[in-house]
Amino acid sequence: MIQNKTKIRILVAKPGLDGHDRGAKVIARALRDAGFEVIYTGLHQTTEMVVTAAIQEDVHVVGLSILSGAHNALVPDIIQGIQAKGLTDALFVVGGIIPDEDFAALKSQGVHMIFTPGTGLQEVVDYIRNNAPSRE
Amino acid sequence: MSIQSSKEKMDALRAARAEWVTRLKDSEAKYPTRNARFTTQSDMDVPLLCTPLDLEDIGFDYLRDSGFPGEFPFTRGVQRNMYRGKFWTMRQFAGFASAKETNKRFKLLLEHGQTGLSTAFDMPTLMGYDADSPKSKGEVGKCGVAVSSLEDMEELFAGIPLGDVTTSMTINGPAAVILAMYFAVAEKQGVPKHKVKGTLQNDILKEYIAQKEWLFPIKPAVGLVIDTIEYCTQEYPNWNTVSISGYHIREAGATAVQELAFTIADGLGYVDGCLQRGMKIDDFAPRLSFFWDVHNDFFEEIAKFRAARRIWARLMKERYGAKDPRSWMLRTHAQTAGVSLTAQQPYNNIVRVAIQALAGILGGTNSLHTNSMDETMALPTDESVMIALRTQQIIAEESGVAHVVDPFGGSYFMETLTHKVEKEALDYLRKIDEMGGIVAAIENGYPQAEIGNSAYHFQRLLETKDKVMVGVNRYQQQEKSKPLETLYIDRTIEQTQSQKLVSLRARRDAQAHAAALSQVKEDALAGKNLMPSMIEAVKAYATLQEVCDTLRGVFGEYRELGSF
Numbered sequence: 298m299i300q301n302k303t304k305i306r307i308l309v310a311k312p313g314l315d316g317h318d319r320g321a322k323v324i325a326r327a328l329r330d331a332g333f334e335v336i337y338t339g340l341h342q343t344t345e346m347v348v349t350a351a352i353q354e355d356v357h358v359v360g361l362s363i364l365s366g367a368h369n370a371l372v373p374d375i376i377q378g379i380q381a382k383g384l385t386d387a388l389f390v391v392g393g394i395i396p397d398e399d400f401a402a403l404k405s406q407g408v409h410m411i412f413t414p415g416t417g418l419q420e421v422v423d424y425i426r427n428n429a430p431s432r433e
Numbered sequence: 434m435s436i437q438s439s440k441e442k443m444d445a446l447r448a449a450r451a452e453w454v455t456r457l458k459d460s461e462a463k464y465p466t467r468n469a470r471f472t473t474q475s476d477m478d479v480p481l482l483c484t485p486l487d488l489e490d491i492g493f494d495y496l497r498d499s500g501f502p503g504e505f506p507f508t509r510g511v512q513r514n515m516y517r518g519k520f521w522t523m524r525q526f527a528g529f530a531s532a533k534e535t536n537k538r539f540k541l542l543l544e545h546g547q548t549g550l551s552t553a554f555d556m557p558t559l560m561g562y563d564a565d566s567p568k569s570k571g572e573v574g575k576c577g578v579a580v581s582s583l584e585d586m587e588e589l590f591a592g593i594p595l596g597d598v599t600t601s602m603t604i605n606g607p608a609a610v611i612l613a614m615y616f617a618v619a620e621k622q623g624v625p626k627h628k629v630k631g632t633l634q635n636d637i638l639k640e641y642i643a644q645k646e647w648l649f650p651i652k653p654a655v656g657l658v659i660d661t662i663e664y665c666t667q668e669y670p671n672w673n674t675v676s677i678s679g680y681h682i683r684e685a686g687a688t689a690v691q692e693l694a695f696t697i698a699d700g701l702g703y704v705d706g707c708l709q710r711g712m713k714i715d716d717f718a719p720r721l722s723f724f725w726d727v728h729n730d731f732f733e734e735i736a737k738f739r740a741a742r743r744i745w746a747r748l749m750k751e752r753y754g755a756k757d758p759r760s761w762m763l764r765t766h767a768q769t770a771g772v773s774l775t776a777q778q779p780y781n782n783i784v785r786v787a788i789q790a791l792a793g794i795l796g797g798t799n800s801l802h803t804n805s806m807d808e809t810m811a812l813p814t815d816e817s818v819m820i821a822l823r824t825q826q827i828i829a830e831e832s833g834v835a836h837v838v839d840p841f842g843g844s845y846f847m848e849t850l851t852h853k854v855e856k857e858a859l860d861y862l863r864k865i866d867e868m869g870g871i872v873a874a875i876e877n878g879y880p881q882a883e884i885g886n887s888a889y890h891f892q893r894l895l896e897t898k899d900k901v902m903v904g905v906n907r908y909q910q911q912e913k914s915k916p917l918e919t920l921y922i923d924r925t926i927e928q929t930q931s932q933k934l935v936s937l938r939a940r941r942d943a944q945a946h947a948a949a950l951s952q953v954k955e956d957a958l959a960g961k962n963l964m965p966s967m968i969e970a971v972k973a974y975a976t977l978q979e980v981c982d983t984l985r986g987v988f989g990e991y992r993e994l995g996s997f
Contacts, residue, residue, distance in 0.1 A: 309997075314556040314572050316645030319685050319772075322885055322997040323892045329997075339995025340645050341560075343568070365556050366811070366922065370571020396810060396919060414776050414809060415905040418896055 305429045307358040310338040310347045312375060315365035320392060320414075324360065327418040328425065344371060348378035356387060357429045364393040369402065376407040386430040392416070446486060457481075474730035474900075475688030476890070477853070483845035491852040498743070498848075502838045504758075506746040508739050508851070509839035510797035511762040516835035522800035523825045524601060524766065528553030528578035529812045530926050532588035535578040539593060541815065547822060549631075551601040551802065552589070553577035553812075554611070559646045561607040561981030564930035574926040576812070577603075581930065582976045584937055586614040587621070596624040600631035601676070601766070606648035608635040609657050610980045613967040616669065632673035632722060632766070635661055638699040638871055642880045644681035645993070648981060651872055653988035657963065659706045664964035666717050674717070675703055676724045676766060682880075683726035684772045686888020689737045690854055692726060694861030695871075695880045697744055701862075702871040704753060714753045718760035727793040727801075728770040729785065732850055735841055738765070738796030740855035744862075766800040767793040774809040778904035779917050782806035787824050794828055797839060801825060811919035878996070885997065934976065941974040949973040950983050957987040 309325045311318055318340055329335045336354050338347060351359050359379065361372060368391060376389055391403060392412040400411055410424055471479045480487070500506055503513030512518055525547055527538045539550050554577040557569035563581040564573045573579050580586055590600075595618065604611050612633050619629045637654045640647045647654065662674040679687075679696035687695065700721060707717050723741065727734050745763040749755040769789035774782045783806050790803050803821040805813030813821070829835050841847040868874045875881070894900040901907045949970040956966045963984075970980055 313570075314560045314562070314568065314646075316640075318645060319888050323686075323889050325997040326885075326889050327892070335997075337995045337997045339993055365572055366575035367556070367571035370924070394810065415902070417906070418892060 303432060304332075304334045305358065305425065306334045306336065306354055306356045307360060307425065307429075308336050308338065308347075308351050308354060308356040309360045309362065310342055310350065310375075311340045311362055312342050312344065312347050312371045313363060313365060313367045314341060315363055315367065316340055317364040317393075318362075320364070321360075321362035324362070324392060324418070324421060327422060331422040331426075333425065344374045344378060347375050348382060351379045351387065352382045352384055355384070357432065358388045358390065358425055360390045360392060362392045363395075366394070368393065368395055369399055372403055372408060373406040380407070386432070388425070388429050390421075390425070392421075443486065443489060446484065450484060450486060473689070473733040474728050475690060475733060475887075476894070477688070477690070477733065477857075479732075480846070480849070483849050485845060487845050487849045491849060493848055493852070495843075498852075499842055505750065505761055507742040507762055509842050511742065511764055511799065515797065515838040516794075516829075517838075520829045520835060521794065521798055521825075522549045522599070522766075523547055523822060523829075524549040524551045524800050524802055525818055525822055526551040526553050526601075526603065526768070526802050527818070528555075529576075529920065530574040530578065530922050531929065532578055532580065532585040536589055536591055536593070538815070538818075539589075542818070542822070543593070543598070545819065545822060546826065549599045549601060549800065550593070552603060554602075554604050555579045556646075557581075558611075558977060559604055559606065561610070561648045561978060561985075563934055563976050563978040564927060565934050566978060569927070571924075571927075573930055574922050579926065579930050580611065580614070580977065581934055582937055582974055583614050583617055583971045584933065584974065586611075586618050590615075590618055594624070595619045595622055596628040598631075601634075602631065603634045605634055605637050605640050605644070606646055606654070607977060607981050608633050608637075609661050609963065610967055610971065610977055612661055613964065613971045616968060617972050626669050627671055629669050630671045632676050633661065634676045634678060634724070636675055636678045636699060636724075638702050638875065639678050639681055639696070641875045641991070641993075642682055642695055642699075643685040643687070643884060647991045649984065649988040650991045651875060653984075654991070655702065655706055655872065656960075657984075658703060659710050660962045660964055662703070662707055662717050662720075663710060663712060663962055665720065666712065670720075672720065673722045674720050676722050677703070678724040680724050680726045680768055682884065683728060684770065685884050686891060687884045688887050689728065689730070689733050690857040691861065691880070691883055691887060693737055693741055693744070693854065694858040694865070695884075696723065696725075697741070697748070697858065698862055698865045698871040698874070698880075700745070701748065704749075705870065708753075714749070714755045715757040715760050718749060718753075718755055719757060719762075723763055723765040725765055725767045725793075725796075725798070726770050727767050727789040727796070727798075729773050729789065731788060731792045732841075732847065733854070734789070734792040735796040736847060736850040736854045738767075738793070738798065739839075739842075739847075739851045740858065741765070742797070743851075744855055744858060764799050766802070767796070767798040768802040769793070769804045771804055771808060773902075774804060774806070775902060775905050776809045778910060779806050779809070781904055782809070783820060783824070786821060787828070790824055791828055791832070791834065794834060795839075795841060807917045807919055810917065812922070814918055814920050817917070937974055937976075945973045946970075946975055950975050950979060953980060953983050954987060957984055
């Protein structure tokens with residue numbers, strides 16, 4: 298396990314118009330209970346809003362929750378935006394309704410992990426604990 | 434039977450029960466119970482056995498608490514002969530991509546025996562944005578059909594005579610604008626107003642609580658709902674103005690009791706709004722309808738439907754003094770629980786849907802949507818929609834359950850559970866009344882927090898396997914089952930829809946369009962009923978977003994703090 302000097306900060310974001318926030322909120326709570334620092338954006342965030350929040354909070358992990366089918370359009374823009382602003386080591390995870398056939402494209406655009414319905418909370422916590430970037 | 438002998442019988446029963454319980458303990462010593470607790474899907478304790486003693490404990494009085502079907506308090510159903518008269522309406526929710534494609538799906542469903550249409554809109558439409566808005570990127574046509582103007586609405590219902598079908602439209606924030614478009618299409622088809630029948634979801638309060646597709650701050654948004662009720666009461670007497678919805682509240686994680694309580698509270702919010710507007714209860718209450726989720730727990734769901742009818746009937750009669758029996762009746766649509774479906778071993782979903790559908794029907798629903806097995810992954814294919822529709826037809830035609838009214842009525846367990854669900858829901862309603870009503874409760878974040886807690890609690894129960902989802906946390910399969918063909922929405926729909934809008938904006942009468950929109954603004958500022966000016970605006974081909982932006986300019990926009 299990588300030991301971070303600072304507490305791991307995670308941005309849980311709801312980009313786009315999708316209003317399904319049950320999953321994002323449950324995950325945010327589980328991550329907080331697991332000892333991470335969690336920032337939740339709230340709903341209906343534009344790409345720019347998510348990028349700005351990630352940079353301002355200097356997060357280690359960005360979790361994007363999308364259940365409306367807009368992931369292929371929104372995720373790459375957000376990752377590019379965050380990386381272009383200099384946050385190059387952030388871990389990107391996506392959760393929601395993501396069809397198998399979209400996995401490869403999302404991963405090639407910089408998504409490290411995709412969690413689909415039925416994933417256990419502990420699995421998400423463990424993945425983030427083991428893969429969040431180490432920073433001085 | 435004299436009162437004395439009835440008391441003696443109960444005493445004898447009590448003694449017999451006590452003896453049986455000692456023998457039960459012996460049996461349990463031999464065969465220990467599987468779990469420490471047995472609970473409903475909502476984590477409510479379930480007794481091993483109920484007897485007439487339980488009915489005595491709750492003070493069950495048949496005439497007062499059940500009565501006869503079609504009569505107050507409607508516990509047993511809203512029609513006297515229920516499904517012997519006619520089956521529930523089989524109404525599959527459909528909508529994807531363009532209006533033209535959805536129109537084809539509608540016609541397919543009608544050809545196969547579906548009896549009502551139900552329209553799903555895409556995210557931009559639900560949020561009051563046109564297909565070519567930057568906010569619509571990636572969302573056009575994905576979760577439903579894209580409707581940005583009257584032109585799309587005309588295509589959606591092309592060749593479907595609106596006087597002969599009933600249409601349900603699932604939209605809330607901009608519902609009044611979409612309704613204006615529907616009425617405009619009906620008018621163009623020459624359908625007399627009293628023959629225009631259907632339901633607009635139009636339940637904005639549950640958006641702030643659960644579904645989170647809002648446009649304006651709460652008070653003007655509720656005002657817009659009241660506008661539609663007032664207008665339809667005068668002009669479109671057979672239109673169901675609001676479908677007061679528990680579905681989304683439940684799907685967001687609420688328990689059955691919370692679904693029931695918050696939904697009834699929303700209904701009371703609209704009733705209070707109409708009364709404040711000066712309307713009379715019996716003029717609008719008969720056209721209010723409800724929409725429940727049907728989750729996995731068979732008995733709990735049936736109890737919820739029964740308790741809902743009883744609570745509503747009593748509130749309408751006793752609190753509001755409604756005289757028309759139609760005002761007392763809680764008529765409802767229902768949908769099987771999307772959240773119960775699993776992406777793992779997706780064919781199992783067919784079975785879940787069948788059990789849930791059966792519960793909805795035994796609960797006395799008036800209309801039903803059965804989910805398709807692939808809806809946890811994408812919008813359903815033609816094939817999976819057909820299985821879902823056939824599920825309802827098998828229950829209706831083959832199972833025999835539609836022959837008899839409320840067969841669980843009088844069951845010791847069912848009456849006890851109905852009473853418990855009712856009592857707990859009434860406790861919530863009292864709390865909400867004390868907060869000053871549902872609008873104040875939402876502003877305090879109360880229902881939102883209660884639902885969030887329940888959702889988290891349920892997820893924890895899954896983690897500990899105290900609750901089981903087959904194929905997810907028990908009976909998992911290593912190798913994937915045969916993948917389903919899922920419906921794929923082409924992204925070119927975004928360009929096609931945008932081009933249509935560019936062409937529409939160039940073609941329409943610019944002067945009439947501008948005048949119609951400024952009338953909407955003027956009426957909004959003056960606090961007038963907005964339906965007449967919005968109908969004129971959509972007829973002048975003002976787009977959905979143009980009308981909504983005009984109102985956003987007057988009312989402002991709602992923002993929720995991102996708490997969890």
